[in-house]
Amino acid sequence: MTAIERRAVVSLAMVYAFRMLGLFSLLPVLALYADEYQFSTPVLVGLALGIYGLGQACLQLPMGMLSDRIGRKPVIIFGLLLFVAGGVLAASADNIFLIIFGRLLQGAGAIASTLTALLADLTREEHRSKAMAAIGGSIGIAFALAMILGPAIAAGVGLSGLFLVTSGLAFASILLVIFLVPSPPRQYSDADAQAMTGLLGRCLRDPQLMRLNVGIFVLHGILMAIFVVVPGLLEQQGLVAASHWQVYLPVMGLAFVLMLPLMIVAEKQGKSKAVFLLSIGGLVVSMFFASLVWANFWGVVLVLLVFFIGFNLLEASLPSLVSKMVYPGGKGTAMGVYSTFQFMGAFCGGVLGGWLVGHWGGAVVFVAAGLVALVWLLLAWGMTLPAASKSLVIAWQFGEWDASRLRGELMVLTGAIELTVLEKEQTAYFRVSDAFDRTQLPQGLEWRA
Structure with missing residues (x-):
């Protein structure tokens, strides 16, 4: 890579990481602090958790197409300004509806596809896979840090303070885009890096790709649904909110370590499909097990460990499988559709999780998540991996x-x-x-x- 390419990759990876850290740091704490706000109900808490996904799902492709017309950086900066505004609005909220609207504003800054397109503009074809791997790594690290730092920050400065921290991270990202991210000499129309509307129908008709799209929808739906419940379960077991990081830190670290041997088996021994199905099976087992042990502290910890081993494996495997299975030249479009399903899953999972908690309690959320994961396992069973x-x-x-x-x-x-x-x-x-x-x-x- 040239110096400009390295600078582009590092700076854009930081923008991705700051943004994802801001989005996901609310995940382990929002359900705990929601009672402090007027009109709060389990359904509205679930909506507040997942509604950012609705904004992302609806505006991801339009924002990408707008960037083709007016430039990447203006769209990215505008999206980050929306994120800043959403965080400030939520920080000033005294009722759950303002929290919901603030999260929706944060999600409306749907710039992931535009960031990917800018990365393609700034890197040569032969280095693009390495660049995308660096971006993926930064997102994974940001997610793990969010699970650990979110509870610690909220314990110190409250939920309002945490929202301001997310706005601060978005503002720092704006400075990175202005002063550190290189400006491309020209914009490229690369079907492997950005969505092409003319290829959209072909992508939606491909049964192999749709299996993967349904998979990421289910995966993020389950994630949002169970985190309407999990923080409260830990608190019921006597673990105060400020100490929840003491669970998430070892769980996330151990899940990462235990995931690595399975990844090696998948790649080196050609067992990708077997490991993929095993990971979904882990989700099924962990969710049904959670419905039985939800009142036991160590049972919940074990459930989280098994869940995050499977989650991490699937989160890493699904984009790779999309790239391998998509028709030539369709990678950008396929990843745009994939991201839309991912964010829509987060929205639906949050809403349905809150609704189930409000009507039948937390155990039913785990049962429902297990059933949905089981349906995904049956769909994925017929998946055929392409030849090299x-x-x-x-x-x-x-x-x-x-x-x-x-x-x-x-x-x-x-x-x-x-x-x-x-x-x-x-x-x-x-x-x-x-x-x-x-x-x-x-x-x-x-x-x-």
Whole structure:
């Protein structure tokens, strides 16, 4: 990587991390402090937890398309300003409805797809996978820190103070975008890095991709639903809110350590599907077990440990599987749809979790989560992993080739698997086997890996 590329990756990873730290630091504490606000009910607490996902789900793709027109940085800064405003509004709240509206404003700053597009603008194709891995790592670290720091900060300065901290993190991100993130010399239209509306229908019709989309919906729905319940269970067992980090710190650390051997088995021994199904099975078992031991402190701790081992594995595996299964040139669109399902799952999980707690109690939330996870396990059972392959990006001079001629000449080559043609961009994405001989390509076509 060049110095500019390294600066782009580090600074954008920090923006991602600050933003996710702000979003998720409320997860382990919001249900504990909600009684301090007027009109609070379990349903409204669940809505406050998950409603950021509604804003993210509805505005993720529109914000990305707006950035294609007016530039990446203005959209990112605007989204972060919305996040700042949402945190300040929630910090000043004396009733649960203002908390809900503040969280919705935070979610309306839906800039994840725009950040990804900016990263693509600032890095070369051959370094993009490493750049995205760094971003993914920063998000994982931010989530773990949020679970630990959220309770500690809220214990010191209250929920209002925690909301102000989230606004401060968003403001720091604005400064990073202005002063540290490089400005791209030009914006690229890269179907592997950003959503293309013309490819959306193909993505939604792909049964393999939809299995993964349903999976991330369920995973984040369960996460939000159980955290309407878990903080209260820990408090009922005598652990004051200020000490909840003492549970989350060892649980998150041990879950990460125990996840690593399973990841190695999945990648090195070709057991990706088996480990994937085992992880979903872990969710099923942990949720049904939680419905039996929810009144026991060590039972809840064990449930959290098993849940987060599975959660961490699935959170890492699902985006990788999307990248492997998506049709050539569809990665940006597929990840946009995937993110929309993820955030919609968070919204639905929070609302349904709160509703179930309000009507039938916490144990029923775990039973419902277990049943939903079981349905996901049955859907995932039919998943087929693709054979090892690689993608070539094909370009040509205007007027020399069209979609029909490209398909006719490329798809008959030995090792050809799938082809996506974007005629207006004079670009095609060509999936081929690892053994494909590039010297077969017809003259007049330029390619890059």
